[in-house]
Amino acid sequence: MQVSAEWAKPLPRLTRWIEPGPVGDPPDKQRTYGQESLGAAVRRGLSASPKELASKFLYDVEGSRLFEQICDLPEYYLTRAEAEILERVSVDLSSRLPQIRTLIELGSGSATKTEILLRAFAANRSLRYAPIDVSRAALEDSVARLEKQHPEIEIWAAVAEYENGIAALEAHDLGAKLVLWLGSSIGNLHRPAAADFLARIRETMSAGDRMLVGIDLRKDRNVLERAYDDRQGITAKFNLNLLTRINRELDADFNIGRFAHRVHYDDALGSVQSFIESRVAQTVHLRALDLEISFESGERIHSEDSYKYSFEEIDEVVGRAGLRVEHRYLDSGERFSLNLLAPASEPSSSQVPV
Secondary structure (H helix, E strand, O other), X not given: OOOOOOOOOOOOOOOEEEOOXXXXXXXXXXXXXXXXXXXXXXXXXXXXXXXEOOHHHHOOHHXXXXXXXXOOOOOOXXXXXXXXXXXXXXXXXXXXXXXXXXXXXXXXXXXXXXXXXXXXXXXXXXXXXXXXXXXXXHHHHHHHHHHHHOOOOEEEEEEOOHXXXXXXXXXXXXXXXXXXXXXXXXXXXXXXXXXXXXXXXXXXXXXXXXXXEEEEEOOOHHHHHHHOOOOOOHHXXXXXXXXXXXXXXXXXXXXXXXXEEEEEEEOOOOEEEEXXXXXXXXXXXXXXXXXXXXXXXOOEEEEEEEEOEOHHHXXXXXXXXXXXXXXXEEOOOOOEEEEEEEEOOOOOOOOOOO
């Protein structure tokens, strides 16, 4: 494995770390991700009506750990469905894309499913893997594992939000690239925002580049709501951990026991909406922000959207971004889709689901 340190503290068995932002917390303890710090987001979101917080702040170290548990829950079918597709089609993807030399993954997390693709692509070419994630801890764990299991693959890791990480990586010669956006993370964005984001990724793509996007499909309300409100309460812990994080990083006094996890599927929007609901009327103090926030009993903080798509909705969002579905893969239960996207200016090929 080719290794060197760049802008970051050394790790055991160094890989190349690309960090476009500062490492560690600023003096005011407001960890900055992209354009808005946690403190700024909390001030704006909890002062709004209705209250809201961006889902990206759910993924601190504990949140990332809990999400890995969620992925193994019986109710959370998404991970298993996507892994089933990857196991079946990874060799086909590799042969379909002989030009690809770099796999960039947005929100890589543990990268366990990605290993299926890495094995297939590395079998017949020199390969570079560039995971991007806001959680350094998650990246450290996955990089350490991949170094041992796949020493033939060069790894460049970026601790960053998606676009900052891609911008930093683009300063280097990556060759033809496949951008991976798995796990239906696109569902966290409203559809117009999803199209805008894909359009910005499209601007970084050359003719030979491709993007592979996991997108969950519309289905029965009960199946969807159980996936985001499991019987063991792991998803509830994941959602409420956001308040624990605010307590820690912004010196707040949220009493976690006075709040509850709530989920609702809006069929018209096609979105599973997650909320943090105040069980009682109460006031919370955020000392680092010199801010006091009042809650009525039953008042909610909107913490996450998980949009589900029809094939027509996928095609519409992708088309607005200047991309096209070159190939679509489904799991055996037709619950989940993997969509291979190409720049729309290229000649069209079959889009029949496989």
